[in-house]
Amino acid sequence: MHTQQLEAFGYDAYGNAPDLLAPKDAEAIENGSWQRADQHATCEHCGLFYRQHPEVQGARWLRRTCRAGLVKL
Numbered sequence: 601m602h603t604q605q606l607e608a609f610g611y612d613a614y615g616n617a618p619d620l621l622a623p624k625d626a627e628a629i630e631n632g633s634w635q636r637a638d639q640h641a642t643c644e645h646c647g648l649f650y651r652q653h654p655e656v657q658g659a660r661w662l663r664r665t666c667r668a669g670l671v672k673l
C-alpha cells in the first residue's frame with residue numbers, strides 16, 4: 601500500500617497505528633513478546649515463509665505466525 605493511504609489509516613512511518621491494535625497485540629508489544637526471524641524462515645506449522653503470514657493490524661512490522669506468535673522479519 602502507498603504511504604499516503606497508510607497514513608490515512610493512522611499509521612506512522614514505522615508502521616505503527618496504536619489505535620488499530622487489538623488489546624492482546626498491544627500487550628504483546630508492550631511486553632516485548634515477539635521474536636526476530638530471518639526473511640527466509642519458514643513456519644513449522646504450515647510450511648510457508650513467515651513473510652507470507654499476515655501483518656499485524658496496527659503494527660505492520662510484525663507478522664502473525666500460525667504457532668510461533670508474533671515475529672519481526
Ligand SMILES: [Zn+2]
Binds near residue numbers: 643648665666667
Ligand atoms: Zn504458518
